[in-house]
C-alpha cells in the first residue's frame with residue numbers, strides 16, 4: 259500500500275487521527291512529533307508544576323468592547339473586526355485612539371500574584387495583527403498609538419518582578435498583513451504568502467530577542483489550510499526559536515505535520531511539548547490526555563477572551579473556577595484563567611473580584627495544587643485526588659460533601675491509609691475505617707456546612723520522600 263493509501267486506511271479505521279495513546283510510528287513523517295513521551299528537562303518540570311496560570315487578552319478590540327454604532331456584537335469581542343456590523347476601515351483606525359491611561363503593569367502582575375498564578379500568557383498580537391510591542395516589521399503597533407510605549411516590555415518586567423513566568427501568545431492569523439491568506443489558490447497568493455512567512459519569522463525572532471525572559475510561546479490561529487501546508491517552514495522555524503531560548507516551551511497548536519495535522523501527527527503522536535486543544539473545555543478522564551502534558555485555557559463568561567462590556571450567558575463563580583482548576587491538576591494539566599482588560603487598561607470589577615476569591619482559596623489550599631498531579635486511585639463522587647509529584651503527599655479536594663459524612667477512598671493493593679486530617683486543621687485527625695481490600699472510609703461531619711471546597715490530607719504506609727521519582731525538584 260502506498261503511504262497515502264495507508265493513511266486513508268488508518269483514517270477510516272479512526273486510528274490515524276491522533277487520539278490514541280499508544281505511540282505508533284507506522285507512517286514515515288519528516289515533520290511529525292519531535293518526541294514521544296513527556297519532556298523531562300527542568301523548564302518543562304517547572305511548567306508541569308505550575309497548576310494555575312493567567313491568560314491576558316488585550317488589544318484595540320478592547321476599545322469597542324463588543325459594541326459598535328450602538329449595536330451589540332454577540333461573538334467573542336476580540337473577533338469584532340470579523341463582524342459585519344463593524345466596518346474594517348473603522349476597526350483598522352481604532353489604534354489611533356488607543357491610549358490606556360489606567361494601564362498599570364505592576365498592578366496587573368500584583369493581582370496575578372494574589373490570584374496565585376505561577377505563569378502568565380500575554381497576547382502580543384491577536385488575529386487583527388495589532389502589535390502590543392513596537393515591532394519594526396509593521397506600522398500597526400503600539401508605537402503608533404497615542405500611548406506609544408511598549409506594553410509587552412512593561413508586562414514582562416512587571417510579571418518577572420513578581421516571580422511569575424512569562425509566556426507570549428502569538429496569532430499566526432494576521433488580518434492586517436497583505437500576505438496573510440487562509441488558503442493558497444493563485445500564484446500571487448503563494449508569492450504574497452512567502453512574504454508573510456518571512457514577516458512572521460521576523461516578528462517571532464524579534465519577540466524572543468526583545469524579551470529573552472520568555473519561557474514559551476502560545477501559538478494560535480494555525481488552523482488555516484495555507485498554514486497547514488507549511489510543515490517544512492514551521493519545522494525549521496520551531497527549531498530556530500528553540501535554539502534562541504534553550505528550554506523554550508511550545509504547545510501542539512503550532513506545527514503541522516507532513517499531512518497538515520496539528521496537535522497529533524498522522525501516527526497519533528502529539529506535536530509540541532503539551533496539548534493545547536482544551537480551550538474552554540476539559541477532559542474528564544486521564545485516558546483522554548493520552549499521557550501528555552496539557553493546558554486548559556478558560557474564560558470567565560461563556561466565550562469572551564477580549565473585553566466585552568456586556569457579558570451575557572453564564573458567568574462562572576469562584577467555586578466553579580476552583581473546581582476546574584482542581585480537575586485540571588487532578589488530570590495532570592494546568593488551568594489558565596483569562597482576563598480581558600478594558601480599553602483604558604482597567605481589569606474589570608467582576609474579574610478583580612474572582613481573582614481575589616480564587617486567590618484567597620489558593621492561600622489556604624495551594625498545597626494541593628502546586629507541584630501536584632494525577633493520583634491513579636479510582637475517582638470518587640466527593641471530589642478529586644491530587645498528589646505532590648515530589649513528596650508524594652496525597653490530597654482529597656472536596657466539592658461534594660456526602661450527607662453521610664463518609665468519604666470512600668479506594669487505594670491500590672498494599673496501600674493503607676494511616677492518617678487523615680484537614681489541610682487547614684492538621685490537629686483534628688479524622689477517623690478511618692478499613693472495610694475490604696483497599697477500601698477505606700474516612701468520617702467527617704462538620705457542624706456547619708463548608709461554603710467552599712476544602713482539602714483533606716491522607717498519609718499512607720507507602721509514603722516516603724521518594725527522591726528517585728521521575729520529577730526533578732521544582733525551581
Ligand SMILES: C[C@@H]1O/C(=N\OC(=O)Nc2ccccc2)[C@@H](O)[C@H](O)[C@@H]1O
Nearest residue numbers: 334336337478479534535536537555563
Ligand atoms: C484563546 C482563544 O483561541 C482562539 N481560538 O482557539 C481555537 O480555535 N480553539 C480550538 C478550535 C478547535 C478545536 C480546539 C480548540 C482564538 O480565536 C480566540 O480569540 C482566543 O484567542
